[in-house]
Amino acid sequence: VGDKLWTLANGTVEKTTVKQVSSRKAWEIVEVVTERGIMRVTPDHPLATSNGWVEAQDAAGCLVEWTNPNSLHRARRPPKLGYAFGYALGAMFSDGTVGDRCLSLVVNEREFAVRFATAMVEAFGMEVRIEEISRPSGFLGREVPGFRVRVVSSYLADLFRTYAGGDAHHMRQHFPRVVLNDEESLRGFVDGYAEGDGFRPKGASGVVIVGANTAFLREFAEVVDARFSGGPQLYVADRWNKRGWYGKHGFRQEEHRTTLAEASYSRVLEVRSKTARKKPYTVYSFQCEPYPTFLIGGHLTHNCEHHLLPMIGKAHVGYIPEGKVVGLSKLARVVEGYSRRPQLQERLTAQVADALHESLGARGAIVVVEADHLCMTVRGVQKPGSVTVTSAVRGIYAKDQRTRQEAMSLITGHR
Structure with missing residues (x-):
């Protein structure tokens, strides 16, 4: 207890x-x-x-x-909706890697790493570290400096995979509709994704999102009501959330689960x-x-019982003594004692048989219970007269077929 x-x-x-x-x-x-x-x-x-x-x-x-x-003892990190939540998702969906038990973001600019780390702390309460690293550049043909933010959490790894539609690979991920829970989350997602895989053209009032996953870009375009030609770029205007601007639908709020369904x-x-x-x-x-x-x-x-409704019936009790007998009223009290509680008929039948066989030390015990269940007569299928019959045999009644048949014939003959 x-x-x-x-x-x-x-x-x-x-x-x-x-x-x-x-x-x-x-x-x-x-x-x-x-x-x-x-x-x-x-x-x-x-x-x-x-x-x-x-x-x-x-x-x-x-x-x-x-x-x-x-996975029961792992720390669970329910997110806090808002700009930081959306920014963290946008950065991960553009440039991050989701492992079995961790999240990792490797970028060139320290400022980007700092903004992502700050967003993770605010949105998920995670303490994260920024590491200086070097990585090979195929374009330059040499090692280049960079910064890595690594978050060790199997819960967040599973959660981000769920947000991505089950597969967080950049070529197979889907748009995370969880950011549509509120406008600030979507705003953060646009900014975080653009910083990782996008750019702002000089003098433009919007950002260009870049990616080879055209299905993802198409879903992105539908959310912000942008035109998408099917190519590797998507232009998102700064006023994507303004309803009525050039006929745009603006922000459309949706409700989605933010925690992990485990x-x-x-x-x-x-x-x-x-x-x-x-x-x-x-x-x-x-x-x-x-x-x-x-x-x-x-x-x-x-362990709860099925219904808190009465069952009304009768119990047939028989036993073969082993030197000890009990008063007839005691048999009724045994049945009554096990009946006055939330109970299942199958369990009641077995408990009475066990009590006679073990407590009394009988050579054998047989119990047959016939009952009407109010859950069958006053609710549900409503079938009056439906009788449920259960039986339990112990000792010699279980081993000797003739003894068992004799007892059953006595019971059925008095119905």
Whole structure:
């Protein structure tokens, strides 16, 4: 209790706190094998899939929401929108390199490096260093001095790739529409990109953007309402944001996510049933806040019950004693005790059978529960009369078919 667990909330990695822990015995669990790992849970444990919450025992073939557990502890840098944010993106999209775990900008002018470093600090809160370097020049045939700004952050590397449409290579990147969240961000992007891969003609009231990625330039032109002929240059007037100027549409604000969506999906390849041999498994349930969900090996799960609606029915209980018998009222109390809580019928059935078999030391126990679920009759599909039947057998009832059949015939004969 009090420990922090990782979870996913709207695709973002968050922490949640364990407020309560409960445990119980279970003879059966399932081993869920996905493309990303293996987890052992109870058969009714809910998994977050692309089609909603699905019990683990029914999850074969489903896509389970997943995030890389190796990246959970990395620092996350949510950006601050504004001119600095746009400028940092513009500089990177024009002259920068996005690696697996870092961003790098190598330029000739120190002033450009300083402006980029300052923008990264303001927009992302990153402390960056400017390094003096030398690099070969194919045009001059010799080493030339330069300046490098390197930012080590796998989170920002993934974020910038997302902004670029998934591929940050200059020939495949797309226009980062995230800068359309506000006008100052787009203004900063135009200035940052022009400083890296553009120029201002003498006496002109605009800048020329240069690039070989014509698809990117075409998207850029649509955003600033500029004419684009399909060549390697795009002229962006200083008044691109003035609505009505020469019939221009001006700045058109759009809403886009600024933080990294770290969730993806992992397909369930197989679900294997595991039955305890000599002693039952001990399984745990966590009640967490502020998020009720948590990750198992990066897979999103939770322990919450499906519905907070009653189920009304009856429980058939039988046992074969091993020297000890119990009063009939105690059997009813056992069922009542496990029923008076948020519960699943499958779990209730198993818990009553386990209590008789273990606590009483019975040679065998059998429990059959028949119930109407109000979630089926008063909401959803609204099917009155739909009865759910669950059963659990322990000890000799599980091993001896004749004994089990005799008990089942007594139960079905009194329906």
